[in-house]
Amino acid sequence: MSRPVPVLGAGGWGTALAVAVARADREAILWARRPDFASRLAEVRENREYLPGVSLPDTVTVTSDLKSAVAAADFALVVVPSVGVPELLAALPRELGVVLCAKGLAPDGGRLTDLARELGLTHVAVLSGPNHAEEVGRGLPAATVVASADPDLAQAVQAALVSPALRVYTSTDELGVELGGVLKNVIALAAGMGDGLRLGDNAKASLITRGLREMGRYLEALGAHEDTVYGLSGLGDLVATATSRHSRNRAAGEAIARGESPAQGGKVVEGLRTAGLLDVWATAHGHDLPIVRAVAKVTGGEWTPAMGLAHLMERDAKPELEG
Ligand SMILES: NC(=O)C1=CN([C@@H]2O[C@H](COP(=O)(O)OP(=O)(O)OC[C@H]3O[C@@H](n4cnc5c(N)ncnc54)[C@H](O)[C@@H]3O)[C@@H](O)[C@H]2O)C=CC1
Numbered sequence: 001m002s003r004p005v006p007v008l009g010a011g012g013w014g015t016a017l018a019v020a021v022a023r024a025d026r027e028a029i030l031w032a033r034r035p036d037f038a039s040r041l042a043e044v045r046e047n048r049e050y051l052p053g054v055s056l057p058d059t060v061t062v063t064s065d066l067k068s069a070v071a072a073a074d075f076a077l078v079v080v081p082s083v084g085v086p087e088l089l090a091a092l093p094r095e096l097g098v099v100l101c102a103k104g105l106a107p108d109g110g111r112l113t114d115l116a117r118e119l120g121l122t123h124v125a126v127l128s129g130p131n132h133a134e135e136v137g138r139g140l141p142a143a144t145v146v147a148s149a150d151p152d153l154a155q156a157v158q159a160a161l162v163s164p165a166l167r168v169y170t171s172t173d174e175l176g177v178e179l180g181g182v183l184k185n186v187i188a189l190a191a192g193m194g195d196g197l198r199l200g201d202n203a204k205a206s207l208i209t210r211g212l213r214e215m216g217r218y219l220e221a222l223g224a225h226e227d228t229v230y231g232l233s234g235l236g237d238l239v240a241t242a243t244s245r246h247s248r249n250r251a252a253g254e255a256i257a258r259g260e261s262p263a264q265g266g267k268v269v270e271g272l273r274t275a276g277l278l279d280v281w282a283t284a285h286g287h288d289l290p291i292v293r294a295v296a297k298v299t300g301g302e303w304t305p306a307m308g309l310a311h312l313m314e315r316d317a318k319p320e321l322e323g
């Protein structure tokens, strides 16, 4: 019999993934950090704070006991926001496989997969794609990709999630899949600012296209497979996030452009943290990431959204395919 799948983190995405595991006819153990929150979720069977309207199937159990959650597992889905990933990984048994689902970076701006390996975890994978929790939780059709240097782990994760509602692909390009999800949040913030400034459909399409190009340049510089940026974790997630009413990153950008707080009701907005980390990386390594620069300056409070727009529109004219 297949072992239960621990899903560590009971926000919107962790809850939706636990439901997806149940839909794949596997038992899920949903771990929440706060005992009172876990008790309430176990009783009410609906995550009213982070994913309202989605009932937990009977095959999802809820706990706040991390040790027991992972005790019988081969691998766990790690679904807390990137700021919480280092502490959680440090508390896991070294032999456990970890599937990193956060779309953010480590505190030093590095990759979460590198951090996992530095902590002695050797079975590492990432899961990423155009996957709004609100839709996956409801069983609307979606596709995603699990990438790992360890093909057995990638296939085990695929088997634990695949169902008629969720098509799960595998990839060996862990770096490309991981960083696509990180970058697209920053471009989605810019798209939201465009929405807030009422820049129109041409601007949105141009931003997505040039954003994809920027993502491709960054991924290539770091050694990703050249096609990954055009896959689910790149183009797919960029379109889903930059255009969706569900996206917190897009909504945060829109709020900033309206002069409001970017906070999204206590839900994580990864791009706000990522933009500055990526801009520092680009400056240190001599890479030109103009959209990242504009978003970092605006979210850092140095530029207004209008100044960010001018930074992008008034750059030197050049051939489309050059950079
Ligand atoms: N919401 C979505 O549709 C998707 C989110 N993601 C990614 O998944 C990650 C988690 O996002 P969501 O579930 O949406 O977040 P959320 O904002 O819905 O919930 C965050 C959850 O993490 C908990 N948490 C916060 N800080 C923590 C810490 N230091 N340690 C442990 N738990 C902590 C909170 O109590 C809450 O339960 C993010 O990196 C996000 O980019 C990826 C795909 C889809």
Ligand SMILES: O=C(CO)COP(=O)(O)O
Pocket: 103, 129, 130, 131, 132, 133, 185, 188, 237, 240, 241, 246, 247, 248, 249, 250, 268, 269, 270
């Ligand atoms: O990653 C996501 C969809 O694939 C969720 O995006 P937001 O974090 O912007 O809501």
